[in-house]
Amino acid sequence: MSALLLALQPEVTERAADVVTTGEAIAFWILGPLALAGALGMLFAKNAVHSALWLVLTMLSLGVLYMVQQAPFLGFVQIIVYTGAIMMLFLFVLMLVGRDSSDSVVEVLRGQRLAAAVLGVGFAGLVVGSLARALTEVQPVGLAEQNTAGGGNVANIGTSLFTDWLFPFELTSALLITAAVGAMILAFSDRHGKSGKKTQKQLVEERFQGKRVGSLPGPGVFATANSVATPALLPDGSVAPESLNELIEATAKEQLADDVAEVAGTAHEADAHALKGSES
Template identity: 45%
Template structure:
């Protein structure tokens, strides 16, 4: 290494601007990388790793490797991390790591081993007698990609060809591994419709989320004529993540605190304007709730709300909260196939999404 001997005092240490870059970007990189250890959601982790990769690209450019900096952005953030995010989408965005240990003390042992590795590596880095930076200016001749290409095609042509083979093999291997032969007949739209009718599943499209003029957000369930939330109107991904806005909590802020919620039609107080406080006053005694609800006419909802209160008032003198998940299943989805028993929230998820019964019972779970 005669070049090391020539090192001189030229660029032995980092310049001030490079130190600035190193400390700022380096701390960002490390902080983002820590999300790998501490973030529960895989998507958050992927985004943090993207930040890490871009920061590392900055550091590469600072290390006189602008070509590799660009390649880092293109390959890592553009291709690899996008592939990760794509796979997370395929596998399901709701997957998150369970921090329950199957091997006892595994996390602490892992953390201990990591700390030991850190000590060894940093110790080796500190003890190594490294000279200062020699700089790549005379090798690059002002054009780093050209210099890299020269060396690549002059000194490493065989390695280049082997990596080309590797890439082709990897692509073919990925296709082979993820390809799946169709073992059953393809289920088409006509078959799905026939199956829905045969099994008594709801044939029409599911109700759209949102409640009239007041709430039209995608996470607010629709309201059936009884004033109960229709959980199936919210997208299944939101339900799986538990991000459905509870209709009870939603209308709580509109009702006075003293009002018992039993048997109330949610639609009437949820409406904006003067109708909101009128039914609240006479709801103090729940027996007269039925005529009172008629007396407070809900302008946007009158055809739906009129027949509802008698049924709701008779059945709902007791607190209506536990009855809510069961009611929409009966009222809105009569013969819903009892699939989709998700593990976390069985009560709220009871009405299944209308498309799974079409596809899943046939051949979905059979591996």
């Protein structure tokens, strides 16, 4: 991909601002439909994880489009931050929720659809307006100059971020920190309080000081049954109470009488001498 990118823009410095090279056009006509397909797929996919994957496709296409338009830093940051971190968190949550859960159609917030429709139309108006202005009034200057002068693309982005745009930049980071701190407060549980979560070490120590160090006896000690419902039997033939499951009805002990007898050696055994017939 990267080799292709470089091949697509052979003479970075000489390119005029408003000329679209063949390579750029090819890249656009491949990536544009891909991004669009991703967006549509996200809307119409039934499974939430599939939706997220379609969105990933869109974000990747956008990232590559940025690279083609001489903004390699923006392109890779798009991939690292959006595709790598944010969508991964989305997927994380979706997987925790479970694969078969579907959206609830009950409206929880009143008037939510109306507000969404109004805001959506408003946003579309803004996008169309700014797009129209960009296509008609603004003169494109291209990134060729910025990418070559004064340390190149990355250095120039850094300079403008930390001089001209320092305040908005810091404001954004304050916003993100607020969100992170809020999430931490919501998820915080006092470890030292009464209902505090025990650490793994405390749990281990508790277990070792408790009644039973090892695991509970497994069910079904006989080859005749290994179901959870079959209780474990102690050496004297009685049922081990720890092996009984609270939720599952255990097999009645009487049904295991034969097994017990067999183990205890009191059962009727086939006599090997019986084959010889009656002793004469």
